[in-house]
Amino acid sequence: MNLRRIHKGRAPAAPRPGAVLAALAAAQFTVMLATSIVNVALPQIRSGVGLSDTGTTWVVNAYGLAFGALLLAGGRAADLLGRRRVLIAGLALFAASSLAAGLATSSAVLIAARTVQGLGAAAIAPAALALTMDQFPAGPARGKALGVWGAVSGAGGAGGVLLGGALTQAWGWTWIFYSVALGTVLVLAAVAALVPPPADGKAVRGERFDVLGTATVTLALTCLVWGLTTARGSGWTDARVLGALSASAVLLAAFALIERGRPNALIPPRLFTTGRVAAGNLLMALLGSVWIALFFFLPLYQQQVLGSSPLATGAGQLPLACANMLGATLAPRIARRVGPSATVTGALLTETAGLLWLSRISAHGSYLADLLGPSILIGLGLSIAFVQLTALAVDGVPKQDAGLAGGLVNTTRQVGGAVGLAVLATLAGTRTAHAAAHQPHLEALTAGYRIAFTVGAAVLAATALLALFLTRCAGGRTAASAAPGPQPA
16 A cells, blocks of 8 residues: 555656657657658559549648648647647648548549648647757757758758658658658657647646738738749739738738737737847748758659659658758758858858759759769758758747747748749759750750759858858857757767
8 A cells, every 4th residue: 555655646757858859859750751751652653543633743742731821820829738748639630631632532632631741731830949958058958959951951851851752662652641640649659648738738828829810821822822822833923913912911911000109919919029030931931932842853854854753752851860960960050160140151051052962953863973962061051051041040939939930930941942843843844945946855954954953052152141140240159059068968
């Protein structure tokens, strides 16, 4: 009896911080994996469910549209309803929709499942990032956590291409969705077992959800992302594109009026009191405008020009993924040694160099000569910049707004990615069309990809100059470099 009483009164051992971080990082990895895992399998998916050209693009766009449009709502819901609760609900929805996508036998069901996947991702990403900020206070511990966060984010994008190619070639396209569903269930179990619930049950008390503001900005972002993605195929002068972009501008103006002086505003002014949130989000949007397009054009060049198989295309992303993980691991240490401003600027210039290298690709090139070197430079620069800009965008944010800050930085990256991909795809398509009149097909395709990489490099070079100014004006030190002194390995 005494032993039973002692056992009953003993508090369960708290999970180790490393185990908690692993579970939360796995949730972020799953979201990033689903962004790119379908890219290599699009031809097989098209024939499998009878997709048209437009329908094929919406297998990718439906996920990105829902994800980008609902991130702010997901972040605020995490703050008000409980971050752990929203994360678990998002993972459950993500797993169910992934299974539905694998079982789909029609294009409508597949696209609807991908849309619901995006909805689940919009709940997962900001809630997982906010929980990470809760678990690791500002200083070396948070810097290390954000390094892991950056590593899995970049590895998820590259790993999606690799896993998508391997599964498609071995078992067919349906298994890319079955594998995501199974992996998400495992992540959900890990989060439920390892991530402790908050002591008060809710992150924020006494505040109500801003339904009107949320609905307005969600519709505005939906119109914006839809217009930009549609412009890639229909052109910028298409009436639907112009109508969607105009509606987005009107709705964003209405959102600004609605939020003025609102006590429960979706984006409260206190979020921007440090000056770092605005700087971090602007720079993240510019980085995202090149990031998303990179993982779009690289597999196309490998398959359409170099003639690589889906598996070889995926394997070609491994050096980039390894460089990404190495850069994310080193980012906090580099920031403490040379300062966050120099770190961000140097990382963006490193990625710029990699894209300039890619702008010299040849229609008769090879992976070793044309892609390996620039992939390593891009992976290093991308990961270091991502870690530092994420830290900048959440540094100094009030604890009750951590979920919203996480949703905001993910929103700017997604919207920036949609803008960048639409513009770069249009430029590449136009250049290819002009070159096709007097050049062979492969030469024309390569000319289009070269112009996309060249413009992307110019955008990143401008972003590096802007970062040099904004990160100094923001002042202070980012969360990744807040504590002096060396960090033990």
